Amino acid sequence: MLTTQRRALISARLARDGEIVAKRMADELNLSEDTIRRDLREMAAEGLLKRVHGGALPLAPPLPNFAARQEIAGDVKWRLGRKAAAMIEAGQTIFLDGGTSNAEIARALPREMPITVITHSPTIAAELERHEAEVILIGGRLYKHSMVATGAATIAAIAGVRVDLFFLGVTAIHPAHGVSTGDFEEAAVKRAILGQAAEIYVLATAEKFGAVSPHRVAGIADLTGFIVPEETGAETLAPYEDADIAIVRA
Amino acid sequence: MLTTQRRALISARLARDGEIVAKRMADELNLSEDTIRRDLREMAAEGLLKRVHGGALPLAPPLPNFAARQEIAGDVKWRLGRKAAAMIEAGQTIFLDGGTSNAEIARALPREMPITVITHSPTIAAELERHEAEVILIGGRLYKHSMVATGAATIAAIAGVRVDLFFLGVTAIHPAHGVSTGDFEEAAVKRAILGQAAEIYVLATAEKFGAVSPHRVAGIADLTGFIVPEETGAETLAPYEDADIAIVRA
DNA sequence: ATATTTCGTGCAATATCGTGAAGAGTCAAG
DNA sequence: CTTGACTCTTCACGATATTGCACGAAATAT
Known part of the structure; x- marks a missing residue:
């Protein structure tokens, strides 16, 4: 540069x-x-x-949207994204799940780090247009609610890759029911990716803890760790710490 | 040199x-x-x-990348996109190539029309988030300059689909040399799609006529037709009309 | 009050710059 | 065919810019 x-x-x-x-x-x-x-x-x-x-x-007062940006929850996800991106090392291959949290990881990736990013989300792929990373797009039928590819073709394509790190997106995290999501097909895809990843982290904002969604993706013990906002209380996390997983604070 | x-x-x-x-x-x-x-x-x-x-x-406000090109694309491409979208009928399956012109087609698609859209461009797929169309995403290694998937996996995935209409994007159109593009892999992918399409149209702005790029995609006779801006002169098009293809004006 | 972070400066290593001189090729007049 | 003017390129070299590190000082956090 x-x-x-x-x-x-x-x-x-x-x-x-x-x-x-x-x-x-x-x-x-x-x-x-x-x-x-x-x-x-x-x-x-x-x-x-x-x-x-x-x-x-800036010398001049900033654009109006700055104030909004500071206040809204976007800031939390932004910090989680930063933290997740910091865990990635040069040369690694990572899989980014769909969702807004993972989009933040994509934005936070150091632009010139030599890594391979695999994703089944066209939105995430679009975010990486200006990054140096090698991007592998997994195809399939597009599930628009989450903007990720799903279905048989997706599962088949996933079987052909291996990744060091998988950032999993879910809608609910529960000590007994594990992590879960709202769509059947999407859950199947997430499980397929789990099988190909050495380490699995979940970006977890506070409201997800204790919730349960219809389709189970994995148990808590199947994960490597959570990435949580700095301010997440000890009471919220206590049931999960027993599972011997890393809790990374952002 | x-x-x-x-x-x-x-x-x-x-x-x-x-x-x-x-x-x-x-x-x-x-x-x-x-x-x-x-x-x-x-x-x-x-x-x-x-x-x-x-x-x-560069002296001028820079901007080489896809996002910027998309912005300056402007009115002509918008009209071509409208015209192309108007050619699509309910129930059809269409393949949208990458590029700014095809992004315009995606934007111009009637929101409630029941169609299937296949694309290997995450950018195009992202455009279709709010459309009713069934979207099939073709995966592969992402070629960032054009924001399309390329490579063996892409070719293999394309072999599994058939489409009624293919909107092909190229950088150059020449009466003798046919249509061509700047990247070798991208050209191979385009040829693979050609083989699966019943009809093939090229969105052609005036500056592409008479140009030649390094990697040939197809001959003029292999196409079904061009979609050109209304104001494209007869002299520009004359060499192509002999090839017995439809020239659709927008 | 103490620990940590950030700052500014000096310095050394490296990268890039501009200039001038030498080598290689072209071309036309002799 | 040769010579000489001309152009383009590379090389050599001293000058300048950029970067990262070390260290003590200042600011901020605990």
């Missing part, structure tokens, strides 16, 4: 998000924080932004 | 990728960086690009 482009990206981010966090930006671009801080310093000297401790702010 | 050709290539790359990295370009052409740098310097002096440390950037 050329220096000029990096600065342009910083400007764009600043306009869109209303802030730059030096550390995040460094992570995302796989550069040292020094480089980013230097950019911010020099751009501040040129009067392009306002330097603050930890990052930078 | 002639200097003129090299410069043309640089311009093309810049338009497509949105950046030139001097070292990469030198490697690719087996030339010294000096030569490339000199080109960049002089092209910058002529006002053709913006020289930056490490390479060059």
